[in-house]
Amino acid sequence: MSATLHAPAPRRTGIRRWTAGGWLRALWTTPLAFLLATGLVAGARAALGYEPLLAQQPYITTLMVMVPIGFLAGIGAFDYWARYVSGRPTIPDDHASHGAHSWKDYFKVNTDHKVIGTQYVVTTVVFFIVAGLLAMFMRAELAEPGMQYVDPQAYNGLFSVHASLMIFLFIIPAFAGLGNYVIPLMIGAPDMAFPRLNALSFWLLPIAGLMMLSSYFIGAFGAGWTNYAPLAVQQPDGNLMFQMGVQWAGASSIMTALNFLVTIITMRAPGMTFWRMPLLVWANFATSTLVVIATPFVAGSQFFILFDRVLHTNFFDPGGGGYVIAYQHIFWFYSHPAVYIMMLPGFGIVSEVISVFARKPIFGYRLMALSLMAILILGFSVWAHHMFVSGMADWLRVPMMVTTMVIAVPTGIKVFSWLATLWEGRIHFKTPMLFALGFVSMFVIGGLSGVYLGSVPIDIHVSDTYFVVAHIHYVLFGGSLFTIYAGFYYWFPKMTGRMYNETLGKIHFWLTFVGFNATFFPMHWIGTRGMPRRVADYDPMFGNWNMAISIASFALGASTLVFLYNMIVSWRRGEPAPSNPWRALTLEWQVSSPPPIFNFDEIPQVVGSPYEYGVRGARHAILNGKPVQEGREAAPMEETVP
Amino acid sequence: MSTVAHAETHGHDHHGPPPANVSSRVDSRLLGIYIFIASEIMLFGSFFTALFFARVIVAPEAWPPEGFHLPVYLALVNTIILVTSSFTMHWALQSIKRNYRAGLIAGLTLTFLLGLTFLLIQAREYSRIGFGPDANAFASTFFGLTGLHGAHVFVGLSLLAFALVRSIRGHFGPDAHDHLGVEIPGIYWHFVDVMWIIVYMTVYVL
Numbered sequence: 001m002s003a004t005l006h007a008p009a010p011r012r013t014g015i016r017r018w019t020a021g022g023w024l025r026a027l028w029t030t031p032l033a034f035l036l037a038t039g040l041v042a043g044a045r046a047a048l049g050y051e052p053l054l055a056q057q058p059y060i061t062t063l064m065v066m067v068p069i070g071f072l073a074g075i076g077a078f079d080y081w082a083r084y085v086s087g088r089p090t091i092p093d094d095h096a097s098h099g100a101h102s103w104k105d106y107f108k109v110n111t112d113h114k115v116i117g118t119q120y121v122v123t124t125v126v127f128f129i130v131a132g133l134l135a136m137f138m139r140a141e142l143a144e145p146g147m148q149y150v151d152p153q154a155y156n157g158l159f160s161v162h163a164s165l166m167i168f169l170f171i172i173p174a175f176a177g178l179g180n181y182v183i184p185l186m187i188g189a190p191d192m193a194f195p196r197l198n199a200l201s202f203w204l205l206p207i208a209g210l211m212m213l214s215s216y217f218i219g220a221f222g223a224g225w226t227n228y229a230p231l232a233v234q235q236p237d238g239n240l241m242f243q244m245g246v247q248w249a250g251a252s253s254i255m256t257a258l259n260f261l262v263t264i265i266t267m268r269a270p271g272m273t274f275w276r277m278p279l280l281v282w283a284n285f286a287t288s289t290l291v292v293i294a295t296p297f298v299a300g301s302q303f304f305i306l307f308d309r310v311l312h313t314n315f316f317d318p319g320g321g322g323y324v325i326a327y328q329h330i331f332w333f334y335s336h337p338a339v340y341i342m343m344l345p346g347f348g349i350v351s352e353v354i355s356v357f358a359r360k361p362i363f364g365y366r367l368m369a370l371s372l373m374a375i376l377i378l379g380f381s382v383w384a385h386h387m388f389v390s391g392m393a394d395w396l397r398v399p400m401m402v403t404t405m406v407i408a409v410p411t412g413i414k415v416f417s418w419l420a421t422l423w424e425g426r427i428h429f430k431t432p433m434l435f436a437l438g439f440v441s442m443f444v445i446g447g448l449s450g451v452y453l454g455s456v457p458i459d460i461h462v463s464d465t466y467f468v469v470a471h472i473h474y475v476l477f478g479g480s481l482f483t484i485y486a487g488f489y490y491w492f493p494k495m496t497g498r499m500y501n502e503t504l505g506k507i508h509f510w511l512t513f514v515g516f517n518a519t520f521f522p523m524h525w526i527g528t529r530g531m532p533r534r535v536a537d538y539d540p541m542f543g544n545w546n547m548a549i550s551i552a553s554f555a556l557g558a559s560t561l562v563f564l565y566n567m568i569v570s571w572r573r574g575e576p577a578p579s580n581p582w583r584a585l586t587l588e589w590q591v592s593s594p595p596p597i598f599n600f601d602e603i604p605q606v607v608g609s610p611y612e613y614g615v616r617g618a619r620h621a622i623l624n625g626k627p628v629q630e631g632r633e634a635a636p637m638e639e640t641v642p
Numbered sequence: 643m644s645t646v647a648h649a650e651t652h653g654h655d656h657h658g659p660p661p662a663n664v665s666s667r668v669d670s671r672l673l674g675i676y677i678f679i680a681s682e683i684m685l686f687g688s689f690f691t692a693l694f695f696a697r698v699i700v701a702p703e704a705w706p707p708e709g710f711h712l713p714v715y716l717a718l719v720n721t722i723i724l725v726t727s728s729f730t731m732h733w734a735l736q737s738i739k740r741n742y743r744a745g746l747i748a749g750l751t752l753t754f755l756l757g758l759t760f761l762l763i764q765a766r767e768y769s770r771i772g773f774g775p776d777a778n779a780f781a782s783t784f785f786g787l788t789g790l791h792g793a794h795v796f797v798g799l800s801l802l803a804f805a806l807v808r809s810i811r812g813h814f815g816p817d818a819h820d821h822l823g824v825e826i827p828g829i830y831w832h833f834v835d836v837m838w839i840i841v842y843m844t845v846y847v848l
Contacts, residue, residue, distance in 0.1 A: 084804075084808075085803075085804035085807065085808070086807060087807050087808045087810070087811035087813060188663065189662050189663075190659035190660055190661075190662050191659065191662075193670045193674070194670075194674065254681055258674060258677045258678060258681070261673075261677055262670050262673050262674050262677065265665070265666050265668070265670075265673060266664060266665055266666040266668065266669075266670040266673060267662045267663065267664075267665060267670070268663065268665040269663050269665075270663050270665075272665070292677055292680055292681045292684075293680065293681070293684055294684070295681070295684075296681050296682070296684035296685035296687070296688060297684060297685075297687070297688045297691075299685060299688070300685055300687075300688025300689060300691075300692070301688065303786075304692060304786075307775070307782065307786065311775050311776060312775075312776035313775045313776055313781075313782035313785070313786070314776070314777075314778055314779045314781075314782045315692055315696070315779065315782050315783070315786070317779075318700075320776075320777070320778040320779050320782070321696060321700055321702055321707070321778045321779035321780065322696060322700070322779040322782065323695040323696055323699055323700045323779075325695075326691070326692060326695035326696070326699070329691070329695070330688050330691055330692065333688075333691075598659035598660065599659075600660060601660065602660050603660050603661075603662065603663050
């Protein structure tokens with residue numbers, strides 16, 4: 001699936017195959033790093049006289065720092081920088097590793113943002129499938145009261161790894177992947193600002209994911225994805241895998257966010273002012289700001305847990321003067337903004353899709369952009385609404401309740417603007433549009449139950465029940481995942497150069513939509529009746545509901561097979577896609593599908609809004625001497641030139 | 643333009659990317675390091691938050707607790723060393739701006755050695771301080787904050803070493819885009835320096 005016909009790099013032979021960056025070199029650098037790390041810890045412990053010599057946690061921690069570095073050095077992620085810092089002439093890699101010639105090129109360090117975007121999307125879908133299977137195991141256990149297949153700690157491991165993978169390895173990076181592919185195209189740039197950093201931030205992801213998954217070998221972490229102290233300190237060693245996995249995934253997302261911010265600020269095409277940027281670019285601008293500011297706090301919180309476990313510090317141990325609720329404050333100061341990190345890019349995708357398929361300008365463009373920024377700022381002032389029952393200072397409750405309610409205002413602005421965009425539009429019910437509409441309706445339910453949970457009395461009543469499970473899935477499944485599906489279908493022709501099968505896409509939507517509601521809607525009910533979350537066993541009075549939910553969840557899981565079949569078969573044998581199948585105005589649709597290797601032959605000149613669908617004579621940009629304007633509705637050029 | 647065939651018809655033109663439009667007055671690499679530093683400040687912020695909880699919210703009777711002493715004056719010497727290194731760093735950058743290569747190399751070397759001295763004194767301080775990070779929350783936050791800062795000094799020293807190697811090998815010049823490899827480690831070094839003053843004031847003095 002490449003846009004390039006450049007000659008492939010010459011084949012390396014003999015010993016050079018083992019010393020040049022690639023999988024063969026990684027085959028020996030990774031074990032080498034393993035030996036180095038083991039030797040380092042053993043040497044240090046022997047020298048300092050620590051007992052016992054083979055305490056597991058220091059080894060595991062050091063290995064999880066050094067082995068990934070050894071692997072990354074092996075595949076060549078640091079080659080350019082290694083030459084730079086040693087003062088040798090660097091090898092310009094703009095030609096050598098741009099684009100992909102065959103499927104094998106997707107398994108190499110590549111600096112082309114389009115290849116990286118595809119790598120991101122495929123990797124995240126793999127982790128999505130794995131995390132989804134873990135959810136299936138959970139539902140199998142929960143189908144009947146009593147214990148059937150797993151013991152309680154194994155069940156804790158199932159939901160913890162499920163949530164961690166879905167959040168850190170699917171939703172956040174899937175948005176980063178779509179953004180990686182389309183942001184440079186949308187703003188008229190040939191690539192990202194830091195292509196090598198971009199490649200590195202992709203390769204950190206599979207490392208983080210495999211780390212979290214391999215925690216099953218030494219006892220999966222079972223304290224949930226929130227990993228509260230002191231429970232996290234009492235978990236088996238697999239908990240270290242969560243701490244380090246979060247560090248790698250967090251580093252990846254900070255680097256990507258930094259890259260997005262610099263790209264958006266410094267590389268926009270002439271005429272592309274902030275008020276002419278597509279809303280997807282705005283959304284990623286807001287999200288990246290959140291990531292840069294908030295993610296260090298989750299890094300900090302996991303460092304403290306790590307220190308408490310490995311170095312026996314007392315950050316959260318009241319016995320040594322620590323403060324156990326401090327963990328929750330630090331964690332949620334990141335993780336509430338993280339909710340918006342998982343939502344704002346989806347808002348951007350939906351804004352694109354609804355405007356294009358309703359054939360109307362987006363309603364309230366400036367307020368749409370400003371409400372993103374408002375959510376960004378307000379998002380930092382609500383963290384303690386996750387802690388109403390934690391025993392924190394009482395006076396914090398009401399201010400946090402009020403700020404939580406206030407967030408509903410910018411969110412409401414967005415929802416009403418989408419509805420107003422649809423009003424009297426010529427709506428085309430293609431698959432991306434179905435998912436976008438599904439998102440708007442489901443997200444309203446999730447948002448409203450969020451307002452319920454934000455008010456102190458109701459939160460105290462339903463805290464740690466299935467009502468919370470229902471809420472988070474309406475927000476993250478009905479919200480984020482639906483927008484990700486919308487984005488996958490919307491940009492599939494651009495990314496692969498092929499059309500997906502529309503019928504299968506629609507079948508997938510309806511199966512998912514019905515399966516999703518059948519699975520998660522009853523959870524509101526059993527939650528208000530008091531069924532606790534994160535427990536493998538439950539009162540037999542909930543038995544019938546849980547059986548129904550489990551059956552629905554298996555149907556929901558099966559609906560993913562339709563999606564996978566459609567994507568794989570269409571990528572291989574779908575009809576060739578035209579450059580602009582949706583007749584969209586944004587710049588990524590004005591180049592071929594897939595785009596040429598450097599995106600644009602010449603940088604476009606932007607002259608107007610990207611959303612003027614149905615507006616006579618309105619143009620978004622001039623590209624290769626031709627104005628980008630809507631084909632059917634727009635008047636011929638002569639009429640509009642004064 | 644309308645089909646995949648586009649790539650094939652135009653693929654023969656063996657050309658590089660068109661230069662990207664520059665839509666900001668700030669150089670992308672300088673902007674990158676500023677954003678990165680914003681992220682770093684937040685990481686320090688999480689450690690200061692942990693200190694705040696242990697000291698203000700838990701509110702033990704004495705801080706530092708009975709029997710715990712920090713070498714305030716030794717750390718003051720260290721502070722002076724690190725502040726001095728910011729000036730030598732500035733001198734190095736000003737030298738290359740005037741194309742005075744010996745000043746660049748001398749400035750970077752001095753900065754590196756001052757930073758190394760700082761780290762060694764801190765290591766000595768750790769080994770003689772008489773308690774470990776597992777003693778209590780006071781010790782945990784002390785080692786947490788100074789250790790996090792020490793790690794940043796180490797990263798800064800690595801960046802300085804890279805710049806030094808390159809300047810000895812004859813890289814860098816007076817043009818603005820030609821000494822970014824000195825300027826960016828310099829910005830990072832100043833950040834590490836300012837952050838130390840905050841850490842010193844919070845951990846040792848207050």
